[in-house]
Amino acid sequence: MTTTAALRAGQPWPILAYAFRPFFLLAALYAPLTLLPWVGLLLHQVSLPLGMSPLLWHGHEMLFGFVAAALAGFLLTAVPSWAKVEPLIGARLAGLVALWLAGRLAFWFAGSLPGWLVATINLAFSLCVLAWALPALLSPEGRRHLSLGTLALLFVLAQGGFYLAWLGLLPGRLGALDMLHLAANLLLVMIAVTATRIVRVVSQVAVGESGSRRSLRFTPAREHLAVATLCLFVCADLVARGHPVSGWVALAAAAAQADRLSEWPWGRAMTKLYLLLLTLAYVWLMLGLAVVGVAALGESLPAYAGRHLLFVGAVAGAVLAVFCIAGLRHTGRPLVLPRTIWLVLACLFLGTVARSAVPALWPQHYLLGSVVLPALCWGFAFWLYALSFARMLLSARPDGLPG
Template identity: 60%
Template sequence: MQMNTESSLVSSPIFAYGFRPFFLLAAIYAPLALLPWVGALLQLFTLPMPLPPIAWHGHEMLFGFVGAALAGFLLTAVPSWSGYEPVTGGRLLALVLIWLAGRVLFWLCAAVPPVLVAAVNLLFSLALLASVVPAFCSEGGRAHTSIGVGLAVYVVMQGIFYLSWLWPERLPGMTSIDVLNSTVNLLLVMIALTVSRIVRVVAMAARHESGLCGPFRLTVARERLAVFMLVLFAIADVFAPGHAVTGWIALAAAAAQADRISEWPWGRSMKRPYLLLLTLSYVWMMVGLVLVGITDLTALLPGYTGRHALSAGAVGTAVLAVLCIAGLRHTGRPLRLPRVIWIALAALVVTVILRTLVPMLWPEYYLLAGVALPFVFWLLAYLLYIVGYNHYLLSVRADGKPG
């Protein structure tokens, strides 16, 4: 009986590969994770919780929404890179159930022991790490160890968040918001590392579809410099947040990212939404780093300036890009994004513009134009993703291959 159940799970499309359930869950949860925070700010409703609403919101965005997207990506990309057996069937179902349990517990965190909430959520990240470590250790996966290290640090950051929440006296001088900002910085590093592996494929596809030919190269040294500067910024922002030195490093990191994408194919190739998504993620990364740099070097801008460009902008756009690109490639389909993704992309751009500029330039309109409207456009972006991709994620591969 147990073997038959396992067999049916393996043969079910939704549990045939890690990206299928987790991409769908990430898209569904993206707007849901905003509801308690938006409801509290607009004074519509409050969710009982033993931690500040902004910390709840930040956790669920970075370790709930992004955690699901990260799981879907790693459980799919790492086996593809390494040739290692992917996590499917019952093992994949177990990971999904742990993630869901973590979300339920965080919504009920005022009614259950906080230690249980933290333990279950951390269990998911540890289980994800354990699921991909063997692939990183295999002969084919060693070249991608840096991403495995990034995932390990991500798990550590989640543990530090729980320490700052449950036992703040053990982390003097570090708040949960500091931990969340550091987690965003870590995700920027992971995006940079991942883009190194993705952009060559999608750039070549974009050039081919645009009728361009000839050699296309990306300079490895430029890629490494861009990653190194992001790592340096992440470290500086931990030990010297708001310091002038951190500000200069942020500006240098922005320049390194601009240098990196200067080699990407521009012109007609940027009409391909899959390449445009990756590029916009980098544009928001540069904007956010420049704003953080100016904030650290001057007293002209509020301390949070630039953080939304890095989180909702760079991270949010990168997540949508991965969900779109991997959702096609790993279901055996050509890189032709559904037309609704253009609208989703536009909605996401509007979201980030409002979240970045309104609090800084028009604080008197913060609740309407800086909270309510961005939530509507964010909801629209991921709703359109679900509309465009649910059939791909829930049905068998178009080319008949397993996965």
Template identity: 40%
Template structure:
């Protein structure tokens, strides 16, 4: 490292935050299973089930969002990346939130909330500053989503302080809905583009991948409407109908991207599979609301373990090599990451549908989840912690 140059791990936002995502996904589920089945006494302070959902949404996913957006905003604007001491400060802020949430019963409630709530506004303000300075108004929506995520996190903290379970549930649902919207927006940009580029480079026809402006609009607007109506407390029937429209339009969107054309490339089919989990989650939500055929936990875990888990790993494994000057190839044994997260998602959904015994199914799902994120952390640590292969900075 040259004098004045940031350490490799702090040279780009994706490096520390993707490694933290992998490691925290491992720690979080192992701690959760230990609490449920091994009698571990954790000083959480919160209701354990709300604590678990909070840390999955506002702890784990927020790290992955930060890693992706800090990297993407540089591509979108040409701005220099956040690095060095400023990036370290943001990393430490996220870590402070996690420590406070794990030790919540030992720390004053106001301090836990203050530390945990600080991360998302700081990240949003940084992105806002860069996007405005470089006149990139198209992506200001993402700042709005981050701000609303802060609102969801605030609702959960207010629910904990006041003992109001309705606020806890509202914060949880808002987090799920907003992360769904983020995945739909970002997935709609990268999945068809990556697929068309791969086909073009491998002798296929990029025109096999199609996009419709109206399909995209309906798909995204229906998800956004679902968030708005959910917050207004409208009837379950209304929510179910909007969820059905969202499922059908996002399903059509996915079909137009022709995922079967890229099935030979694991780093692409995993992204299509992750988006398919979104469609399944919306379909289950519609069934739950309209006819009560499935419990709410089914769509929530199809979205959480399925879509979120799959897309996190699909995006991180691609960005890790693409932004370190390496060929766009899966790391050796990396296919195990994709198979393990798929097994985890299927098993967790079967538990939610009461097809599998709760204790057995949750243990197996947790084991598959820890295998997926553990493999990612071990296999991609050398890539994320070493200089770019092409010798360029970053």
């Protein structure tokens, strides 16, 4: 159905037919822009009145700008099918998109606006997403997925904590940077919880398409252990980041993720790009936790190398995997990714390796190898995704179904 036909039939514009459409596209387009002030400062080329340190600004826009849009698109798309409720579409979805855009505009001018106004606009978006999703997840049909709603609530609380710390209103020793770390760590738990739902489906498809007769078996106890150790890591890292105890917890969490990965369908099934995307994100999660753990136990590795593996690799990789898998399935298309996504995956891989390894191994090439190269790879990866999926996200489903 064309856009004109959809409008005549009383349906919303295709871009507003489901939440994943505008938010996946906007998040992909915005991702590279979150790097500009931080990279510009390091290169002594850009100096903007941000109202806070460029590091905090960059961290906020990565987590509560880019990832928040991706998370909103995912939740507002998955919850209707889980809880059997009507999706957020049309004018209401457009209003939520406008609120997200207002938050981005406010943060770019945060140095010229009252802090409370910038915080209110941004927090209002996250609260609106929660206000829609949580009641649905509390319904009898949605309770099985309430864990994701709880994690989303904690993520928004960390966002609120960031604003309180930024405005000097957060009591205790925790600061704005601690809230960014907390939010990023909560995303790791979300990856593990979401993987339980997605991997079971796409693994079966990949195994079938690869011609393998292997029977898949996912042990719930292993999945629960992987999530539980990550939750423990979140708590340890908040209370004693860099302490040897938190290091041992990180290593335990890394081991639990590796144990879980052992059950995934390795072999011919991994030639399916949609499964490879998700698996590589989980491998980065395991490796990042291991590096964070080793760094806390000695001085052989810098802690930031593990953090970059976790965010640039695991979180961004998981976001990209969800963008691709959900983008195909919810637009009524088979799980056949455009060939350009191989280049997207390569760019994200190179950017992750460069951001994490160059400062430790070749510190003399820090600016070029660990700043410029990863920024270019990151920007190209997400903009190439946007270019590859724009037609699908902007046009109606080829099968004529709503969504």
